[in-house]
Amino acid sequence: MSDVLVVAEHRRGELRDVSYELLTAGRELADATDGELHAAVISGPVEEYADKLDRPGVDQIHAVENGEEFNHGIYTQVAAQLANAVDAQYILAGNTVNGLDFAPALAERLGLPLVTDAVDIETDDGLSVVRELYGGKTEGTVDIDSERALLTIRPGEWPEADGTGDAAIEPFEADIDESAVRSTVTGFEEVRTGDVDISDADVLVSVGRGIEDEENIELIEELADAIGATVSASRPIVDNGWLPPDRQVGQSGKKVSPDIYIAIGISGAVQHVAGMKGSETIIAINDDPSAPIYDIADYGIVDDLFDVVPALTEQFGE
Amino acid sequence: MKILVTVTEVAIADDEFEIDDTSIDETYLTFDLNEWDTYAIEEAVQLQETEDEIEVVTATVGPERVEETIRTALAKGADRAVRIWDESLEGETMIDPSRKAQLLAGVVEDEQPDLVLSGVQSGDVALGATGVALAEQVGFEWGAVVNQLDLDGDTARVHRELEGGVEELTEIELPAVLTIQTGINEPRYASLRGIRQAQSKPLDVRSPADLGVELEAASLELTDLVVPESESDTDLFEGAPEETAAQLAELLEEKGVGA
Numbered sequence: 001m002s003d004v005l006v007v008a009e010h011r012r013g014e015l016r017d018v019s020y021e022l023l024t025a026g027r028e029l030a031d032a033t034d035g036e037l038h039a040a041v042i043s044g045p046v047e048e049y050a051d052k053l054d055r056p057g058v059d060q061i062h063a064v065e066n067g068e069e070f071n072h073g074i075y076t077q078v079a080a081q082l083a084n085a086v087d088a089q090y091i092l093a094g095n096t097v098n099g100l101d102f103a104p105a106l107a108e109r110l111g112l113p114l115v116t117d118a119v120d121i122e123t124d125d126g127l128s129v130v131r132e133l134y135g136g137k138t139e140g141t142v143d144i145d146s147e148r149a150l151l152t153i154r155p156g157e158w159p160e161a162d163g164t165g166d167a168a169i170e171p172f173e174a175d176i177d178e179s180a181v182r183s184t185v186t187g188f189e190e191v192r193t194g195d196v197d198i199s200d201a202d203v204l205v206s207v208g209r210g211i212e213d214e215e216n217i218e219l220i221e222e223l224a225d226a227i228g229a230t231v232s233a234s235r236p237i238v239d240n241g242w243l244p245p246d247r248q249v250g251q252s253g254k255k256v257s258p259d260i261y262i263a264i265g266i267s268g269a270v271q272h273v274a275g276m277k278g279s280e281t282i283i284a285i286n287d288d289p290s291a292p293i294y295d296i297a298d299y300g301i302v303d304d305l306f307d308v309v310p311a312l313t314e315q316f317g318e
Numbered sequence: 319m320k321i322l323v324t325v326t327e328v329a330i331a332d333d334e335f336e337i338d339d340t341s342i343d344e345t346y347l348t349f350d351l352n353e354w355d356t357y358a359i360e361e362a363v364q365l366q367e368t369e370d371e372i373e374v375v376t377a378t379v380g381p382e383r384v385e386e387t388i389r390t391a392l393a394k395g396a397d398r399a400v401r402i403w404d405e406s407l408e409g410e411t412m413i414d415p416s417r418k419a420q421l422l423a424g425v426v427e428d429e430q431p432d433l434v435l436s437g438v439q440s441g442d443v444a445l446g447a448t449g450v451a452l453a454e455q456v457g458f459e460w461g462a463v464v465n466q467l468d469l470d471g472d473t474a475r476v477h478r479e480l481e482g483g484v485e486e487l488t489e490i491e492l493p494a495v496l497t498i499q500t501g502i503n504e505p506r507y508a509s510l511r512g513i514r515q516a517q518s519k520p521l522d523v524r525s526p527a528d529l530g531v532e533l534e535a536a537s538l539e540l541t542d543l544v545v546p547e548s549e550s551d552t553d554l555f556e557g558a559p560e561e562t563a564a565q566l567a568e569l570l571e572e573k574g575v576g577a
Contacts, residue, residue: 011480012484072460072462095446097479097481098480100446100462100463101461101478102450103450104415104419104448104449104451104454105450105451105453105454105460107447107451108419108454108455113414113416113538114414114447114451115538116415116444116445116446117444128541132444132546133443133444133543134329134330134442135330135331135444137545138331138342138543138545139543139544139545139546140340141540141543142413142539142540142541143538143539143541144537144538145536145537145538145539146537183459183461183489183490183491184489185488186489187487188484188485188487189485189487190484190485191483203575226576227570227575228575228576236500238501239501240504246483248483252479252480252481252483253483254483255482260570260573260575283566284552288333290333290334294550294552295549295550297550298552298553299553299555300552300554301562303562304559308559308563311559311560311562311563311564312567314563315564315566315567316567316576
């Protein structure tokens with residue numbers, strides 16, 4: 001028992017990036033345990049996926065045919081059987097919406113401790129996981145007092161495994177109890193894009209929780225008008241219904257990479273940053289100098305947005 | 319029908335704070351109802367308003383201090399509350415979703431709800447795993463990260479909010495645990511009448527032993543807490559708002575904006 005099993009993630013015909021990141025994190029762990037790295041790919045065109053997952057450092061790929069899309073009832077059963085079949089010491093999944101839909105149940109079923117949202121894994125003295133606490137303001141180290149464990153890793157923290165490997169690809173016949181599958185995926189829907197596509201914009205003026213009130217959104221729209229930019233937003237603004245869902249930047253919204261991204265009253269939570277870190281120039285206006293947005297901003301004004309934004313609009317006035 | 323809503327109090331750290339061993343010094347913390355849970359409560363109360371005979375019960379793990387937060391949930395429309403605690407839980411860091419789920423499972427076994435709603439995650443520890451762990455422990459079906467919910471007999475028709483603006487449409491058999499995402503509804507503010515009524519709604523305190531829960535030994539321990547090193551190399555514009563705005567305007571114009 002020294003092997004590592006990672007569970008790949010895919011959706012609607014494509015492997016998701018986190019799958020390749022899992023291979024990197026899994027290889028690091030397997031090196032530490034002196035074990036083999038196994039990857040599981042469950043449902044969908046598994047042979048095609050298995051070929052893509054065959055990257056350096058992967059020893060075995062288990063291809064499990066069963067339906068097309070993710071279903072947590074299937075995933076939990078298959079992953080539990082595979083973990084036992086390969087006698088995995090550590091199991092890794094993505095800290096994604098679907099990862100968090102099956103990993104906690106898998107941990108319970110196997111009687112393993114679960115640590116979610118790992119940003120770093122240490123193996124010097126037993127297994128420890130580094131994860132954020134208090135909304136990203138701190139990082140905690142969690143020691144795991146167990147031979148075996150299940151971890152979910154934060155997307156984007158490990159590089160993707162790259163290149164072609166020589167893994168053994170084998171089908172795995174799972175014994176599925178259909179009566180235990182009590183949910184059915186009936187389809188997918190995409191957030192409708194209105195007449196504006198924020199991912200096409202060259203300049204985005206993006207507004208966050210710091211704007212405080214719906215009526216203040218006007219300040220942002222005036223600035224955007226003055227400089228010829230498009231208005232986008234972080235999650236709380238859309239949750240409140242102050243701007244439509246197609247304006248949301250972030251993990252659950254749109255990924256954008258404009259030439260200029262002006263973040264106003266946005267703290268820069270990881271879910272938001274995931275959607276805009278590819279922007280060429282990032283400018284932050286936020287009165288909290290310790291806000292994480294300043295970790296990635298190129299330029300910034302640490303001041304009250306209600307003073308700065310009207311003054312900036314003024315600069316571009318007639 | 320009975321809906322159980324799991325409610326958590328979260329600690330929100332000030333912009334400036336000090337770390338005492340593996341926790342933030344309490345003087346720098348504000349305690350509040352977890353943001354995700356406000357949406358879970360609202361969803362339960364809205365179901366109660368549209369369907370007949372639905373009782374909404376909240377379940378919370380925490381010391382006496384959290385009763386203020388629980389009363390907030392009651393003021394928004396929950397019928398009664400259960401708080402789980404005894405001195406053996408002092409110092410629990412709640413870093414282990416399985417242990418927290420075991421405590422909540424005691425309430426589920428006791429109350430036998432048809433539906434459990436929990437927030438996707440807590441704002442402070444953010445495990446994002448307690449609801450699904452709870453479902454597995456009590457043998458319920460589940461769905462994580464739900465941003466639309468319709469009940470249809472013994473089935474919950476939900477949308478699960480996946481990444482990248484995609485929603486998964488799923489049918490889930492009851493009884494089930496659903497973890498509720500922000501934005502699913504518009505949480506109400508408690509009315510004055512609601513706040514008054516909340517004072518007289520039942521709030522039972524149960525120990526793990528009362529609920530027949532024997533917690534397994536902890537296998538996770540928080541051993542270090544640090545402020546991550548800032549990677550910031552932001553060029554900051556300094557001065558009064560008119561000055562900083564002028565400097566930023568100049569930069570933007572250089573980059574061809576507003577020309």
